[in-house]
Every structure is written in structure tokens, then in C-alpha cells.
Amino acid sequence: MNIVVLVKQVPDSGLARQLDAQLRVDRNGANNVMGELDEYAVEAALQLKEAHGGEVTILTLGPDQATETIRKTLAMGADKALHISDESVAGSDALATSKILAAALGRFEWDLVIAGAESTDSGMGIMPHLLAARTGVAAATGARKIDVDGTAVNVEHQRDNGYDVLTTQLPAIVSVWDTINTPRYPSLKGIMAAKRKPIETLTVGDLGIDAAEVGAAAAATEVLEAADRPPRSAGQIVTDEGEGGRALAEFLAAEKFV
Amino acid sequence: MTDILVYVPDSGKHAAEVLTLARSLGDVSAIAFDDAAASLASEYGAAKVYRVNAAGIDDYFVAPKATVLTDLARQVSPSVFLLPSTDEGKALAARVAVVLDNGLLTDVTGLETDGTARQDIFAGAIIAKSKLAKGFTLATVATGATAAAPAPAEAPVETVEATVSEDDQRVKVAESIDEPAGDRPGLAEADVVVSGGRGVGSADDFALIERVADALGGAVGASRAATDAGYYPHKFQVGQTGTTVSPQLYLAAGISGAIQHRAGMQTSRVIVAVNKDADAPIFGMADFGVVGDLFQVLPQAAEEIEKRK
Ligand SMILES: Cc1cc2nc3c(=O)[nH]c(=O)nc-3n(C[C@H](O)[C@H](O)[C@H](O)COP(=O)(O)OP(=O)(O)OC[C@H]3O[C@@H](n4cnc5c(N)ncnc54)[C@H](O)[C@@H]3O)c2cc1C
Ligand SMILES: Cc1cc2nc3c(=O)[nH]c(=O)nc-3n(C[C@H](O)[C@H](O)[C@H](O)COP(=O)(O)OP(=O)(O)OC[C@H]3O[C@@H](n4cnc5c(N)ncnc54)[C@H](O)[C@@H]3O)c2cc1C
Structure with a gap:
């Protein structure tokens, strides 16, 4: 079974993140990491490969430095990667991103595409359905569990209040939440092996897409302004010296919650 | 007044919030797939309800509903189309966006009559103002964007008959498991x-x-x-x-x-x-x-x- 994993490099969500002067995500800092949910997608693909054989290919659209993230996926155990890197893509909206990823997916044979349920920078959580609508392939998203049996795919689609069992046939696109597995760390051997694994790099032109169809100029969405969230006004903090619980109850009573 | 299309999935608080926000922008036409959603739409001031009948639609994941919404959006040609920012709402919006070749805004926490949306990005650390430069305003609305306020009206109901095409039957909902909620209020709805x-x-x-x-x-x-x-x-x-x-x-x-x-x-x-x-x-x-x-x-x-x- 051949699997493509969609991996996006993002600024570390645990650190301060910024927009640049053009109100785009500042990706120039040193804090770039693999999309935190994409790690679960890579792990899910590796487990399926271990069970069913085949190959795991990473697909990334992003600037040159995204190679670091690709190397990490190869060190985890992915076999090869396709990296779409092109200056003209900067400022693309989600629709243009999906156009490029769909074209890239058209370059090889695959049975299953696995994505993170959402990226951890812009976090729209829509890429798999954009791709499904573009390619006509089935999408069973938001998985907390995936089983493949022959050509049948079973997904437990996580909901706030339970889950749905979705069934479909390969080829399919799935996306995963962080409940699905525990991603492995790359081993030293994996890190060494990753250096020899192939990464193909292409531009959007190579995919047959005109640069004018992507990037900021083509985007339907426009960010007008951005500002830091105003801090909440400082609250009252007390230290418990035996009466902290009562003080808490009094505050709640004053606010009419009791 | 401006035509606002709203997808109402159920009779929950989030759906009521989206209807309340929509009402502040213009005349609301609601799309409902069941009676509970249709009556919520009336209760929250919709001027019109499209009540969709499509046998078996709940047996399939997302795709057939997306087709119905796309067809209605084409027919109504609204200036604004709002859905709740749930996994389902986003999946539907994404599919509508591709088929109609229209941009989309997700997780908006506010929307003004001129189409300017507020988005709280980077886990809410930054608040951005954005809009769609072309097409109609297709957006999913985050929970808590607005306080739900009823405005009961007797909205005229138009029944829409739809069928589920073979193409839209690729992903089956084989089972739907609700884990017991217990006696406490639901997490998303609780005060x-x-x-x-x-x-x-x-x-x-x-x-x-x-x-x-x-x-x-x-x-x-x-x-x-x-x-x-x-x-x-x-x-x-x-x-x-x-x-x-x-x-x-x-x-x-x-x-x-x-x-x-x-x-x-x-x-x-x-x-x-x-x-x-x-x-x-x-x-x-x-x-x-x-x-x-x-x-x-x-x-x-x-x-x-x-x-x-
Ligand atoms: C992709 C991704 C998604 C994530 N999604 C979520 C999410 O949805 N929700 C979420 O919560 N986290 C999420 N996280 C995890 C998040 O980064 C934190 O790890 C997590 O929130 C920490 O939980 P915590 O505060 O309970 O634990 P900790 O950070 O370990 O904090 C425990 C706290 O308890 C205090 N404490 C310990 N003992 C006592 C005591 N006896 N009395 C009083 N105080 C005590 C400590 O001082 C400490 O502040 C996500 C992370 C990633 C990477
Ligand atoms: C402030 C701000 C607001 C924005 N608002 C909007 C908006 O409302 N509408 C809009 O259209 N665009 C918007 N954008 C642009 C948008 O973030 C990008 O176009 C992005 O490509 C959308 O994808 P996402 O990361 O949110 O994808 P998601 O749908 O969250 O990604 C899901 C999964 O898809 C895969 N994936 C996503 N991107 C890539 C990639 N580049 N390479 C490989 N795999 C990938 C990953 O597996 C990821 O986990 C905004 C940008 C900013 C800075």
C-alpha cells in the first residue's frame, strides 16, 4: 500500500509567533517545526506500512527551510519526499494551496493520503476536504483510529460526544487527531539513513500551474490588519494560608455564581 | 436587505449563535435537514427556511450535504453564507468553496456588514481583520462569536427535495456512537x-x-x-x-x-x-x-x- 503523508512546516506553537510586515505567518525565525498533528499522520502511515507493506512518501509545500522538517519525517522512517518550493506561492490562500497539493498528488500512484486534522499555524482544518473536492477521492477525516483491510478503510471519526465509524474504499484521504497514536522519535540509525533518502524538489511551474494562479495576488482572502489580543485586565490573586477556598467561594458568590 | 444563507445543523447553542450573528447582517435564509434545526431557525429570526428532504443522507459522510448546500448557494446566490465552525461545518464549507471556486474564511469570531471578519489566530494571541476580496463571503463561525438571542418569527418554509448521488455515497457512516453524557450539562453548552x-x-x-x-x-x-x-x-x-x-x-x-x-x-x-x-x-x-x-x-x-x- 502506497501512502502519501501531507506534512506542513509551522512555527512552534509553544513559542511566541508573529505575522510579518505583509501580515503573513513569519516563517523566518528559527522556531520552525513539523506541524504538531502531522507527526501523528506520519506515525499512522508508518504503522500501516509496517502492517501492510508499501511505501510512505512525504508531500510538503513550503519554503526551502521546510527541508529540515522533511528530513525529520525521513528519519522517523518515511521512504522519500516531494517538496514543492516556490517563491510565487507566498501569500496563497487555502484554495490555491489545495490546487498545488492536488496537482502534486497527481504525479504518482498512491492508495491513501494521510494529513493532520489541522495545521498548527493557520489551523483551518479543511485541506483534506478541499483535496477531496478537487480530486473526487473519498475523504474520511478526523480519525482517532484507522484500519485498512484489503481495499476497505475503516475510520473512527472523533466527535465531541462520541464517534462515527466511517467506511470507504481505497483510494482515500484521511486526517488524524492526536488521539490516534504516540509518534515515534527518530532513532540515530534513522537520522543517518535519512541523509540518503531521496527528496525531489519542484516548482509550481513543474506541476503545470501558472504562478499567477497562486500567491498573494491570486488569493481570495485578504488580511487587512492584525494586532495582539489585548491582555485581560489583571485579576486578584490570593495565596492560600488556610482560607483560600473560602475566598474563592466568596468571589464566586460576589459574581453571582453561587 | 442583504441575503444571508445559514446552514443550521441542529438545535444547539452554536447554531443559535450563528443565526444571531447572521440576523445582524441581513435577511436570513436557513438550511435545515431536520425539524429540530428548522424550528431553531424560526426561533432565531430566520426570514425563510429551506427544509431539505433527502432520504438516506445521514448514512453518508459530508459529501451529499455539501452537494445540497452548493446547489442552494448557486440558486440563492447569497452575499454571505455562514456555517458553524465545527468539523462538519468546515468540511462542508471547503467543498462548497472548491465547487463554486470561491474563497473562504474559517473560524471567524465576528463579521461586519461590509464583509470584514475577525479571526483570532495563533491560538488567540493575535486578532486579525480579514475579508474576501472576491466572490461572496463564505465563512465558518467560531463558537462564542456572539451571544445567542432568540427572535421568534413564523418563517415560511420551502421544502427542498434532494437525492443522494452515487458519487456522494463513497464514505458510509456505518455506525454512530454517542458516549453517555451523564447528568451534567454538555461541555460546549455549559454556563x-x-x-x-x-x-x-x-x-x-x-x-x-x-x-x-x-x-x-x-x-x-x-x-x-x-x-x-x-x-x-x-x-x-x-x-x-x-x-x-x-x-x-x-x-x-x-x-x-x-x-x-x-x-x-x-x-x-x-x-x-x-x-x-x-x-x-x-x-x-x-x-x-x-x-x-x-x-x-x-x-x-x-x-x-x-x-x-
Ligand atoms: C498539537 C497539540 C495539541 C494540544 N491540544 C491540547 C488541548 O486541546 N488541550 C490541552 O489542555 N492541552 C493541549 N495540548 C497540550 C498542552 O501543550 C499542555 O501540555 C497541557 O495543556 C498541559 O496540561 P496541564 O496544564 O494539566 O499540565 P501541566 O502543564 O503539567 O500543569 C500542571 C499544573 O498543575 C499544577 N499543580 C500540580 N499539583 C498541584 C496541586 N496539588 N495543587 C494545585 N496545582 C497543582 C502545577 O503547578 C502545574 O501548573 C496540546 C499540545 C499539542 C502539541
Ligand atoms: C491571519 C491569517 C488568516 C488566514 N485566513 C485564511 C482564510 O480565512 N482563508 C484562507 O483560504 N486562507 C487563509 N489564510 C492562508 C492559509 O493559512 C494558507 O493558505 C494555508 O495553506 C491553509 O492551510 P492550513 O494550514 O490552515 O491547512 P489545514 O487545513 O489546517 O491543514 C490540514 C492538514 O493539511 C496538510 N497541509 C496543509 N498545508 C500543507 C502544506 N502547505 N503542505 C503539505 N501539507 C499541508 C497538513 O497535513 C495539515 O495538517 C490565512 C493566513 C493568515 C496568516
């Missing part, structure tokens, strides 16, 4: 949420969080550290990869306040924290905080609240 984190230390000790929640008539929540450790089931997780809540009161006990947790609760009206570490980031956003051991503070607070009730 009061009392959450425990790693600091609670064990599944057994979550009884203390439940006791405080029950004293306040609230729901129980948990941080990912607590759900990962098996202290409490995952469906109660609050945060980026859990449920987003926006209650009147959020009480966090033994929770440090990591950015992914804040993403799911920072729009709560009043935030209260109990943590033994005075430097925990949660105190930076708390209206009231107690620096102390939750095993001392919470039992005393619960007793006091129970006494005053």
Missing part, C-alpha cells in the same frame, strides 16, 4: 465549566473536580495532560484539539495554562484558577486566582458553596 489538569494527579481524585462542578451546576473539563494520563475521558478535553468552550465561568484547577489549553477557553467571561505554582501562566489570564494546593482549596470552596446554596 459553568470546572476543569482539572495534571495537578489533580489521578482518576480517583477527579471526584473532587466533579464535586465542585456539581456544587456550581457546571460541566467537568480536563486538560490534555489529564486526558492523556487517563484521569478523565478524552471527550472532556478542553483546548485546541479538544472542545472549545466559552462559558460564563471557567475554573481551572491544577492546569498550567499552556497555549493549546488557552485556545479552548480564553473567551470565557470569568476565569478562575487554582494552582500551587504562583508563576503558572494561567494566573496571567485569571480574574481570580488562588495560589495553593488544590486538595486544600477545592474541598473548602465546595463546602462553602454547598453551604450557601
Whole structure:
């Protein structure tokens, strides 16, 4: 079974993140990491490969430095990667991103595409359905569990209040939440092996897409302004010296919650 | 007045919020696939309801509903089309966007009549204003963007008959499992949420969080550290990869306040924290905080609240 994993490099969500002067995500800092949910997608693909054989290919659209993230996926155990890197893509909206990823997916044979349920920078959580609508392939998203049996795919689609069992046939696109597995760390051997694994790099032109169809100029969405969230006004903090619980109850009573 | 199309999935609070926001922008035409959703639309001021009948549509995942919404959007050609920012709402919006070749805005926390949307990005650290430069305003609305306010009206109902095409039958919903909700209010809908984190230390000790929640008539929540450790089931997780809540009161006990947790609760009206570490980031956003051991503070607070009730 051949699997493509969609991996996006993002600024570390645990650190301060910024927009640049053009109100785009500042990706120039040193804090770039693999999309935190994409790690679960890579792990899910590796487990399926271990069970069913085949190959795991990473697909990334992003600037040159995204190679670091690709190397990490190869060190985890992915076999090869396709990296779409092109200056003209900067400022693309989600629709243009999906156009490029769909074209890239058209370059090889695959049975299953696995994505993170959402990226951890812009976090729209829509890429798999954009791709499904573009390619006509089935999408069973938001998985907390995936089983493949022959050509049948079973997904437990996580909901706030339970889950749905979705069934479909390969080829399919799935996306995963962080409940699905525990991603492995790359081993030293994996890190060494990753250096020899192939990464193909292409531009959007190579995919047959005109640069004018992507990037900021083509985007339907426009960010007008951005500002830091105003801090909440400082609250009252007390230290418990035996009466902290009562003080808490009094505050709640004053606010009419009791 | 401007034509606003709204997808109403059910009769829940989030759907009511989206209808309330939509009403402030123009005349609302609601799309409902069942009677409960249709009557919510009337209750929240829709001027018209498209009541869709499509046999078997719930047996298939997302695709057939997307086709119905796309067809209606084509027919109505609205200036604004709003859906709730749920997994389903986003999936539907994405498919409508591709087929109609229209941009889309997700997770908007506000929308003005000129189409300017507010988006809280980077887990809410930055607030951006954005809009669609072309096409109609297709957007999914975050929970808590607006306070739901009823405006009962007798909206005329137009029945729409639809069929599920073979293409849209690729992903079957084989089973739908609802985990028992228990006696407490639902997490996303509750006015009061009392959450425990790693600091609670064990599944057994979550009884203390439940006791405080029950004293306040609230729901129980948990941080990912607590759900990962098996202290409490995952469906109660609050945060980026859990449920987003926006209650009147959020009480966090033994929770440090990591950015992914804040993403799911920072729009709560009043935030209260109990943590033994005075430097925990949660105190930076708390209206009231107690620096102390939750095993001392919470039992005393619960007793006091129970006494005053
Ligand atoms: C402030 C701000 C607001 C924005 N608002 C909007 C908006 O409302 N509408 C809009 O259209 N665009 C918007 N954008 C642009 C948008 O973030 C990008 O176009 C982005 O490509 C959308 O994808 P996402 O990361 O949100 O994807 P998601 O749908 O969250 O991604 C899900 C998964 O898809 C895969 N994936 C996503 N991107 C890539 C990639 N580049 N390479 C490989 N795999 C990938 C990953 O597996 C990821 O986990 C905004 C940008 C900013 C800075
Ligand atoms: C992709 C991704 C998604 C994530 N999604 C979520 C999410 O949806 N929700 C979420 O919550 N997290 C999420 N996280 C995890 C998040 O980064 C934190 O790890 C998590 O929120 C920490 O939980 P915590 O505050 O309970 O634990 P900790 O950070 O370990 O904090 C425990 C706190 O308890 C206090 N404490 C300990 N004992 C006591 C005591 N006896 N009395 C009082 N205080 C005590 C400590 O001082 C400490 O502040 C996500 C992370 C990633 C990478």
C-alpha cells in the first residue's frame, strides 16, 4: 500500500509567533517545526506500512527551510519526499494551496493520503476536504483510529460526544487527531539513513500551474490588519494560608455564581 | 436587505449563535435537514427556511450535504453564507468553496456588514481583520462569536427535495456512537465549566473536580495532560484539539495554562484558577486566582458553596 503523508512546516506553537510586515505567518525565525498533528499522520502511515507493506512518501509545500522538517519525517522512517518550493506561492490562500497539493498528488500512484486534522499555524482544518473536492477521492477525516483491510478503510471519526465509524474504499484521504497514536522519535540509525533518502524538489511551474494562479495576488482572502489580543485586565490573586477556598467561594458568590 | 444563507445543523447553542450573528447582517435564509434545526431557525429570526428532504443522507459522510448546500448557494446566490465552525461545518464549507471556486474564511469570531471578519489566530494571541476580496463571503463561525438571542418569527418554509448521488455515497457512516453524557450539562453548552489538569494527579481524585462542578451546576473539563494520563475521558478535553468552550465561568484547577489549553477557553467571561505554582501562566489570564494546593482549596470552596446554596 502506497501512502502519501501531507506534512506542513509551522512555527512552534509553544513559542511566541508573529505575522510579518505583509501580515503573513513569519516563517523566518528559527522556531520552525513539523506541524504538531502531522507527526501523528506520519506515525499512522508508518504503522500501516509496517502492517501492510508499501511505501510512505512525504508531500510538503513550503519554503526551502521546510527541508529540515522533511528530513525529520525521513528519519522517523518515511521512504522519500516531494517538496514543492516556490517563491510565487507566498501569500496563497487555502484554495490555491489545495490546487498545488492536488496537482502534486497527481504525479504518482498512491492508495491513501494521510494529513493532520489541522495545521498548527493557520489551523483551518479543511485541506483534506478541499483535496477531496478537487480530486473526487473519498475523504474520511478526523480519525482517532484507522484500519485498512484489503481495499476497505475503516475510520473512527472523533466527535465531541462520541464517534462515527466511517467506511470507504481505497483510494482515500484521511486526517488524524492526536488521539490516534504516540509518534515515534527518530532513532540515530534513522537520522543517518535519512541523509540518503531521496527528496525531489519542484516548482509550481513543474506541476503545470501558472504562478499567477497562486500567491498573494491570486488569493481570495485578504488580511487587512492584525494586532495582539489585548491582555485581560489583571485579576486578584490570593495565596492560600488556610482560607483560600473560602475566598474563592466568596468571589464566586460576589459574581453571582453561587 | 442583504441575503444571508445559514446552514443550521441542529438545535444547539452554536447554531443559535450563528443565526444571531447572521440576523445582524441581513435577511436570513436557513438550511435545515431536520425539524429540530428548522424550528431553531424560526426561533432565531430566520426570514425563510429551506427544509431539505433527502432520504438516506445521514448514512453518508459530508459529501451529499455539501452537494445540497452548493446547489442552494448557486440558486440563492447569497452575499454571505455562514456555517458553524465545527468539523462538519468546515468540511462542508471547503467543498462548497472548491465547487463554486470561491474563497473562504474559517473560524471567524465576528463579521461586519461590509464583509470584514475577525479571526483570532495563533491560538488567540493575535486578532486579525480579514475579508474576501472576491466572490461572496463564505465563512465558518467560531463558537462564542456572539451571544445567542432568540427572535421568534413564523418563517415560511420551502421544502427542498434532494437525492443522494452515487458519487456522494463513497464514505458510509456505518455506525454512530454517542458516549453517555451523564447528568451534567454538555461541555460546549455549559454556563459553568470546572476543569482539572495534571495537578489533580489521578482518576480517583477527579471526584473532587466533579464535586465542585456539581456544587456550581457546571460541566467537568480536563486538560490534555489529564486526558492523556487517563484521569478523565478524552471527550472532556478542553483546548485546541479538544472542545472549545466559552462559558460564563471557567475554573481551572491544577492546569498550567499552556497555549493549546488557552485556545479552548480564553473567551470565557470569568476565569478562575487554582494552582500551587504562583508563576503558572494561567494566573496571567485569571480574574481570580488562588495560589495553593488544590486538595486544600477545592474541598473548602465546595463546602462553602454547598453551604450557601
Ligand atoms: C491571519 C491569517 C488568516 C488566514 N485566513 C485564511 C482564510 O480565512 N482563508 C484562507 O483560504 N486562507 C487563509 N489564510 C492562508 C492559509 O493559512 C494558507 O493558505 C494555508 O495553506 C491553509 O492551510 P492550513 O494550514 O490552515 O491547512 P489545514 O487545513 O489546517 O491543514 C490540514 C492538514 O493539511 C496538510 N497541509 C496543509 N498545508 C500543507 C502544506 N502547505 N503542505 C503539505 N501539507 C499541508 C497538513 O497535513 C495539515 O495538517 C490565512 C493566513 C493568515 C496568516
Ligand atoms: C498539537 C497539540 C495539541 C494540544 N491540544 C491540547 C488541548 O486541546 N488541550 C490541552 O489542555 N492541552 C493541549 N495540548 C497540550 C498542552 O501543550 C499542555 O501540555 C497541557 O495543556 C498541559 O496540561 P496541564 O496544564 O494539566 O499540565 P501541566 O502543564 O503539567 O500543569 C500542571 C499544573 O498543575 C499544577 N499543580 C500540580 N499539583 C498541584 C496541586 N496539588 N495543587 C494545585 N496545582 C497543582 C502545577 O503547578 C502545574 O501548573 C496540546 C499540545 C499539542 C502539541
